[in-house]
Amino acid sequence: MRTWPIVTVASPKGGIGKTTLAFELAGALGAVLVDLDWDGGGATGRWGDSPERRVRSALLTGLVLGFGPAPGFLSADGRPGLVPSDTRLAELTGIEPGRVIDRLTAWSREWGRPVVVDTHPGTGALSDGAIAAAQCVVVPMVLGGMELAALASFLRMRADFPLLLVPNRFAGRVRERRLLRQLWNLTQTYKLEVAPPIGDHPWLPHRGRRAALVLTHSPGSQVTTAADEFRIVADVVRQKVGLVPSVSSANSLEVAHA
Ligand SMILES: Nc1ncnc2c1ncn2[C@@H]1O[C@H](COP(=O)(O)OP(=O)(O)OP(=O)(O)O)[C@@H](O)[C@H]1O
Ligand SMILES: [Mg+2]
Structure with missing residues (x-):
C-alpha cells in the first residue's frame, strides 16, 4: 500500500506559532490535520471548534483502540480537513509512543493523504509519539x-x-540579528535544516477569517505576502518528505517513489 508522509509540528515553548504553521501546512499539502493539543491552544480552536465539545471523541477512541477517526475534508471556505482534539487527551500521559506511531501511520495509509499533526507545547507521550512517527518534524522558533x-x-x-x-515572527530586529549566531551554532552542532523565515505579521492574531492564508481566495497584499512565506516552507517540507504535486492534478499530491 502507498505510504503517505506524517509531518509533526512541535516545539518546546508555547505560543510560538505551532498551530498557525500546522494549519497552513495542512492547507498547502492537502493534508488531514490531526490535533493532539488538548487544552484549546491547538488547531481545533483555530478551526472554529473546541476540544471541550467532544462527547464521544473519535480521536481519543482511535488512539486507545486503533479505529481510524474519519478524516476531515477541506471546507469550502478554505479550512483544512481536521480531526479535532479532545480535552481528555490530557489523560493519555501513559500512552506508549510506539502506539501513537502505529496509529498515525495506519491512519495516513487509510486516509490516502498526508497528515499534519499539531501538538501540545513541550514534551509528553503524545508529542513524543507524533515526533517519532514523522518523516518531517517542523519546529517553529522565534529568535529570543x-x-x-x-x-x-x-x-x-x-x-x-x-x-x-x-x-x-522574524523581523530582522537588532536583537534577532545578534541571536542569529547562536542559531547558527545550534544548526552546526545538530546538523539542522532551517527553512526560510516567516515574517512578523502583527495583523495575524486579529484576523477574523478562518481560512488558511494559503487557501484564501482573492487575498489582499498582506495575506499574499504571508501566504507566500508559508508556501515556501511547505515546499521545503514537500522536498524533505518526497511529496511531489501529481502531474494529473495540481491539487492532488502523491509520494514520489512510494
Ligand atoms: N508570523 C506571525 N506573525 C504574527 N503573529 C503570529 C505569527 N505566527 C503566529 N502568530 C500569532 O501568535 C499567536 C500564537 O500562535 P500559535 O497559536 O500558532 O502558537 P502555538 O505555538 O500553537 O501556541 P500554543 O503553545 O498555545 O499552542 C497567535 O495569536 C498567532 O496568530
Ligand atoms: Mg497551538
Missing part, C-alpha cells in the same frame, strides 16, 4: 534568548529526528 535556550535542550534529546527549524 529564552527561546533559544529551550530549543537547545529540546534538540539535545531529539537531534536524530528529521527536524526542520522554521524561524517565525
Whole structure:
C-alpha cells in the first residue's frame, strides 16, 4: 500500500506559532490535520471548534483502540480537513509512543493523504509519539534568548529526528540579528535544516477569517505576502518528505517513489 508522509509540528515553548504553521501546512499539502493539543491552544480552536465539545471523541477512541477517526475534508471556505482534539487527551500521559506511531501511520495509509499533526507545547507521550512517527518534524522558533535556550535542550534529546527549524515572527530586529549566531551554532552542532523565515505579521492574531492564508481566495497584499512565506516552507517540507504535486492534478499530491 502507498505510504503517505506524517509531518509533526512541535516545539518546546508555547505560543510560538505551532498551530498557525500546522494549519497552513495542512492547507498547502492537502493534508488531514490531526490535533493532539488538548487544552484549546491547538488547531481545533483555530478551526472554529473546541476540544471541550467532544462527547464521544473519535480521536481519543482511535488512539486507545486503533479505529481510524474519519478524516476531515477541506471546507469550502478554505479550512483544512481536521480531526479535532479532545480535552481528555490530557489523560493519555501513559500512552506508549510506539502506539501513537502505529496509529498515525495506519491512519495516513487509510486516509490516502498526508497528515499534519499539531501538538501540545513541550514534551509528553503524545508529542513524543507524533515526533517519532514523522518523516518531517517542523519546529517553529522565534529568535529570543529564552527561546533559544529551550530549543537547545529540546534538540539535545531529539537531534536524530528529521527536524526542520522554521524561524517565525522574524523581523530582522537588532536583537534577532545578534541571536542569529547562536542559531547558527545550534544548526552546526545538530546538523539542522532551517527553512526560510516567516515574517512578523502583527495583523495575524486579529484576523477574523478562518481560512488558511494559503487557501484564501482573492487575498489582499498582506495575506499574499504571508501566504507566500508559508508556501515556501511547505515546499521545503514537500522536498524533505518526497511529496511531489501529481502531474494529473495540481491539487492532488502523491509520494514520489512510494
Ligand atoms: N508570523 C506571525 N506573525 C504574527 N503573529 C503570529 C505569527 N505566527 C503566529 N502568530 C500569532 O501568535 C499567536 C500564537 O500562535 P500559535 O497559536 O500558532 O502558537 P502555538 O505555538 O500553537 O501556541 P500554543 O503553545 O498555545 O499552542 C497567535 O495569536 C498567532 O496568530
Ligand atoms: Mg497551538
